[in-house]
Amino acid sequence: MLEFASRLNGIKPSIAREMYKVIGKPGYISFASGAPSADTFPNREMAELAPAIYLERGNRVNAYGITEGDPELREMLRKRYIDHYHFGSREADELQIFTGAQQILDLTAKALLNEGDVVVVDEHSYSGAMTAFRAYGAKLVGVPMDDSGMIPEELEKVLKTEKKAKFIYLIPTFQNPMGISIPMERRKEIYDIAVAYDKIIFEDSPYFELRYSGDYIPAIKTLDTDGHVLFAGSLSKIMAPGLRIGFAIASRELLAKLTLGKQQQDLSSNPFAQQMAFRYLSKYDLDEHIAQCCDLYRKKRDVMLECLEKEIGSMAHFSHPEGGLFLWIYLPAGVSGNGLGTYLLEKKKLTTIPGSAYHAAGEDIPALRLNFSVPSIEEIHIGVKLLGEGMREYLDSV
Ligand SMILES: Cc1ncc(COP(=O)(O)O)c(C=O)c1O
Incomplete structure (x- = not known):
């Protein structure tokens, strides 16, 4: 047995x-x-790029990679999110590569949660995140929502009573599972509450670039002045999930802990996939x-x-x-x-x-x-x- x-x-x-x-x-x-x-x-573009990666960088992509991520891809993504969406430029922040946003969820839980700690989540939230948090012994507390997502007053009530709350997990744009988004005014309220209670916001946003109507809403990360927000992005939904490339933009202090955890999980994300993403983004127009x-x-x-x-x-x-x-x-x-x-x-x-x-x-x-x-x-x-x-x-x- x-x-x-x-x-x-x-x-x-x-x-x-x-x-x-x-x-x-x-x-x-x-x-x-x-x-x-x-x-x-x-597929066609990636097939065309693949041979040169092996011929020109074979020894690099077949070797162990750097835990923090391929430097060229990191710089390219950092520039993209600063130029396009105005976040990631904070002096104390960095961008690091992970094996999908899913790994960022797991490693954040590993870095921040002790048995019995609380993660504050939407009443209806992404099952893959909640399972990752539960696996580290977290208690999940769901905050009531309306058509505009998590209700700030309800969040404050929870933070007042849940003394062991460690972080707030949100998918503010085109939320999984509901498809709804938090308007800017409410993002500000939620951010202010998080700062007042000194809690990290985990802003999980793999969908925000897939907008079909309505106006762009800036990320909560754009409000962050002192490292209260970890932004998790992903190439899964805008390029290919099989690449397993996610990235976190967060304070160097928090990322250093995630890096420690990542070393025990997979040492580095796949170097070939990272070069593929880098070359795709260099040659083609992702937008x-x-x-x-x-x-x-x-x-x-x-x-x-x-x-x-x-x-x-x-x-x-x-x-x-x-x-x-x-x-x-x-x-x-x-x-x-x-x-x-x-x-x-x-x-x-x-x-x-x-x-x-x-x-x-x-x-x-x-x-x-x-x-x-x-x-x-x-x-x-x-x-x-x-x-x-x-x-x-x-x-x-x-
Ligand atoms: C909200 C959310 N976060 C994270 C993930 C995992 O993304 P990745 O493929 O980058 O690991 C998903 C996948 O469906 C998701 O819906």
Whole structure:
């Protein structure tokens, strides 16, 4: 018998796992993905760049890399985010490369959390982050949200009572799972509260460059004057998730701790992937590529919203995201998201992710997350029709 450590005891596989199992199976339509569309991957450009990386830099990319990241890529990304979005220029901040934003989540938890510490999160938040925090013995406290995200007054109430709160985890722009964004005024309020209570904000923002409508909202990091904000970005959704490249912009002091933790995990992120990203960003126009991704996703979002209005408009309401990959269905009070998700899977061969997967306390809530980046336009039409049928049948039966 294997005797496992207690560290992972409280962590259960989520209902989302059942949904993932059937992704790509013939006959199923999936609104359950968390990925960008494979149609956006720059495969041809990357294939062209690959030989020169080995011929010119073979000894470097086949060797162990530097833990902090490839210096050329670091400098290029730092410049991009300073020039385009005006953050990362603070004298005491640096940009470092990690193996996906997911590793930044894990290492931040490793660096900051003792058993029993609290992480303050949105009431509905990214499951991969919450699982990482729980694995270090954290207690998660969910802050109530409205259509504009975390409610500042509620955040303050939590910080007043939770003396062991270590940091605040937020996805302010095109949030996963709900697709909503926090307006600038509220970002300022949240930032001021974090500073007043001397808490770090972990600003997780892998989606902010995927905007299809509405006005750009600056990152919380742009407000940061004294190192209270760690900004985590990623190339996963704007280039390719297989590269496994994320980056953190944060104070040197905090990054030094993350670097220590990273040395025990993987020594360095993949040097070849980092050179690939560097050369892609040098040769091609990433903004142009992002604009093409946005054109595709805008169409898919618009079709999904139109179909939802027609098929389920009388039964439920849903978020209208201005970007990102997801939208959120608010089911009538008392309806089980797990029950409906399972019904749709079994009776309609349609996968969605029940809201419980994202609930800070893991409760079965009346909500579903839908992804619109991966299904084709045709699949969106068919899938939303199935969703409407399934929802009507399920609501009649309970
Ligand atoms: C909010 C959020 N943070 C982080 C990640 C992980 O990103 P990466 O692929 O850079 O590890 C995801 C992936 O879906 C995400 O949705």
